[in-house]
Amino acid sequence: MKKIRLIIESDLENVALAGMAINKICSLTPLNETQSFQVELCSVEAINNSIIHAYNSKSDNNVEIILTLKERLIEIEICDHGKPMNINILEEAVIKYPDNSMDNISDISESGRGLGFIKEFMNHVTYSSDDKGNHLVMIKRY
Amino acid sequence: MNIHEEIIDKTGVVKLSGRLDAASVKGFKDSVTTLVKKGICNIVIDMKEVEFIDSSGLGSLVSCLRVVNNEGGDIRLSSLQNQIRALLELTRMHRVFQIFDDTDTAIKSF
Numbered sequence: 001m002k003k004i005r006l007i008i009e010s011d012l013e014n015v016a017l018a019g020m021a022i023n024k025i026c027s028l029t030p031l032n033e034t035q036s037f038q039v040e041l042c043s044v045e046a047i048n049n050s051i052i053h054a055y056n057s058k059s060d061n062n063v064e065i066i067l068t069l070k071e072r073l074i075e076i077e078i079c080d081h082g083k084p085m086n087i088n089i090l091e092e093a094v095i096k097y098p099d100n101s102m103d104n105i106s107d108i109s110e111s112g113r114g115l116g117f118i119k120e121f122m123n124h125v126t127y128s129s130d131d132k133g134n135h136l137v138m139i140k141r142y
Numbered sequence: 143m144n145i146h147e148e149i150i151d152k153t154g155v156v157k158l159s160g161r162l163d164a165a166s167v168k169g170f171k172d173s174v175t176t177l178v179k180k181g182i183c184n185i186v187i188d189m190k191e192v193e194f195i196d197s198s199g200l201g202s203l204v205s206c207l208r209v210v211n212n213e214g215g216d217i218r219l220s221s222l223q224n225q226i227r228a229l230l231e232l233t234r235m236h237r238v239f240q241i242f243d244d245t246d247t248a249i250k251s252f
Contacts, residue, residue, distance in 0.1 A: 012165040015163065041194075044196050108235075111198075
């Protein structure tokens with residue numbers, strides 16, 4: 001098992017640094033380029049959620065990212081100490097599709113796809129919150 | 143993200159490079175809005191050098207499409223990298239945007 005812990009200040013400008021590091025770490029696994037992109041995307045979405053929703057976009061906090069490489073999976077844990085997420089939001093998350101008619105641009109959502117991507121691309125996702133903070137754990141098997 | 147705007151044959155071309163993500167969407171939206179204020183409402187987004195997009199980036203494309211549609215224009219996408227095209231297909235946004243293999247063809251489509 002290999003483990004790395006990354007900590008970024010809760011500023012959206014820093015998220016790319018974590019995302020690119022995670023993608024590069026995926027190259028150490030059997031994940032292909034598309035899967036590595038998807039793991040990066042899910043991590044970025046989770047970190048964005050911590051910054052935007054848990055910390056209300058305030059930049060004087062930390063987001064911790066713990067990556068663990070095990071024999072047949074990569075586990076990514078995103079930790080913050082902000083406002084907890086309503087677990088129902090995660091449970092109900094799906095990728096929103098535009099209206100089938102495609103006639104009305106107003107039917108197409110501008111937001112709300114992030115958790116849907118996480119549910120779509122990761123094999124297992126859990127969220128917990130306690131006095132040690134909020135923890136979103138995502139597992140991708142290979 | 144680097145953003146370069148130009149006008150070719152009365153069509154706005156916004157060339158993006160880097161990451162279209164939550165940190166960069168404001169600059170992208172501002173770029174499209176600037177063109178619309180100049181009366182340029184048919185716009186091609188050249189995404190050849192966009193290597194990453196997140197849900198905020200996808201949302202910004204929808205937001206910009208809404209802006210230009212309100213002015214009677216359209217946004218067309220060109221030169222998408224495979225991972226990004228796959229995301230557009232997963233979200234079925236490829237049915238909302240016309241997508242072209244290269245920018246010249248996208249410009250000529252207006």
